[in-house]
Amino acid sequence: MKMRNFWPLLMAGSVGAMGLSSASADTLQLLVGSYTAGSSQGIYRMQFDSATGQIDAKPLQVVKTENPSWLTLSKDQKRLFVVNENGPGQTDPVGRVSSFAIDPKTHALSLINQVQSLGNEPTHSSLSADAKHLFVSNYSVMEDPGGTLAVLPVDADGQLKPVVQMSGHPASRVNPERQASNHVHSTVSSPDGRYVFSNDLGADKVFIYQYDPKANPHLPLTPAKTASVALPAGSGPRHLLFSADGKHAWLTMEMSAQVAVFDYKDGVLTQTQLVDLAAGQPTSDKAGAALHASADGKFLYVSNRGTANQLVVFGIDPATGQLKELQKRSVEGDHPREFALDPSGKFVLIANQKSNQIVVVERDANTGLLGKTVQKLPMDAPSDLKFLVRQ
Numbered sequence: 234m235k236m237r238n239f240w241p242l243l244m245a246g247s248v249g250a251m252g253l254s255s256a257s258a259d260t261l262q263l264l265v266g267s268y269t270a271g272s273s274q275g276i277y278r279m280q281f282d283s284a285t286g287q288i289d290a291k292p293l294q295v296v297k298t299e300n301p302s303w304l305t306l307s308k309d310q311k312r313l314f315v316v317n318e319n320g321p322g323q324t325d326p327v328g329r330v331s332s333f334a335i336d337p338k339t340h341a342l343s344l345i346n347q348v349q350s351l352g353n354e355p356t357h358s359s360l361s362a363d364a365k366h367l368f369v370s371n372y373s374v375m376e377d378p379g380g381t382l383a384v385l386p387v388d389a390d391g392q393l394k395p396v397v398q399m400s401g402h403p404a405s406r407v408n409p410e411r412q413a414s415n416h417v418h419s420t421v422s423s424p425d426g427r428y429v430f431s432n433d434l435g436a437d438k439v440f441i442y443q444y445d446p447k448a449n450p451h452l453p454l455t456p457a458k459t460a461s462v463a464l465p466a467g468s469g470p471r472h473l474l475f476s477a478d479g480k481h482a483w484l485t486m487e488m489s490a491q492v493a494v495f496d497y498k499d500g501v502l503t504q505t506q507l508v509d510l511a512a513g514q515p516t517s518d519k520a521g522a523a524l525h526a527s528a529d530g531k532f533l534y535v536s537n538r539g540t541a542n543q544l545v546v547f548g549i550d551p552a553t554g555q556l557k558e559l560q561k562r563s564v565e566g567d568h569p570r571e572f573a574l575d576p577s578g579k580f581v582l583i584a585n586q587k588s589n590q591i592v593v594v595e596r597d598a599n600t601g602l603l604g605k606t607v608q609k610l611p612m613d614a615p616s617d618l619k620f621l622v623r624q
Contacts, residue, residue: 263621264620265612300323353373471522474524478530523572
């Protein structure tokens, strides 16, 4: 059913917009999302030196918007889509999604529009391969109404249209506190764009859809022939990442602090390995979160929060996609919600949400191992990091 047209009254603003006047070849721009219950104001556009690993403490731009916790860049980097992770009890109790234009010369952000996500605490978004739809994961902390996957059309100018499709599924209820309802944590497309995978922490499943907007633009997702993949009871699937060749995938499980490895073909995930991030450790050490692969496809990095607060480095078998642990490295902070490998491959930037800092550590591109800390930049509740790469 086509959802009703509803446009929010409040739009995000920005202050301090400016471009780089004398950028060197090593200078990149970094976008930082944050939670705004404290002193953070929204999205920060920063300057990063890939020669030294230093982030300039003075932002180039601060975009005022509520809880921009996840940032999604279009492939051409002309648009930025942001989930405003709002919900009951917050300054803005309504979950929203915002679209921004990125100036091709200065990289300055300007708001295009903002719409409701029709759910609470939208925590993740991703663009379809054809860039015509944005998939938004409404996590929903509270049991009622529970989490949902929302599908929003995106027009050629980057403007978001109201939600046209929503889906949700029953919770596993294995953990009576955290799985009393479904909690959609992230949704991503297959490398060929034909399938969409929605990871539901509350259901202990990955739900699989076929993406076919030509058949019905108002209902672009239909359940795939293999409509779901079950994960271990109480594991809480969070983020899914495909290998560059599209033959394998890795999935973090938040509650069990594990990584599942899959073979992938034509919409079907077949599990081949299950790796512990905190084997033999207490429950307090188990809070798997983000995962990213190196550009050469040789290494996988996974964050584990809880009391462990580590990045775990794995070597990737090129034939099977299976993982071999190489290193556990402290993030030197609390709650590494997200992290990013800089485009040069020489550094990893870690967003430590609860200790209010971005930590930059050296990385050896040959061994994949993480080295010394080169910077600890104070930043209130950072949640996501995305680089703007020169085209």
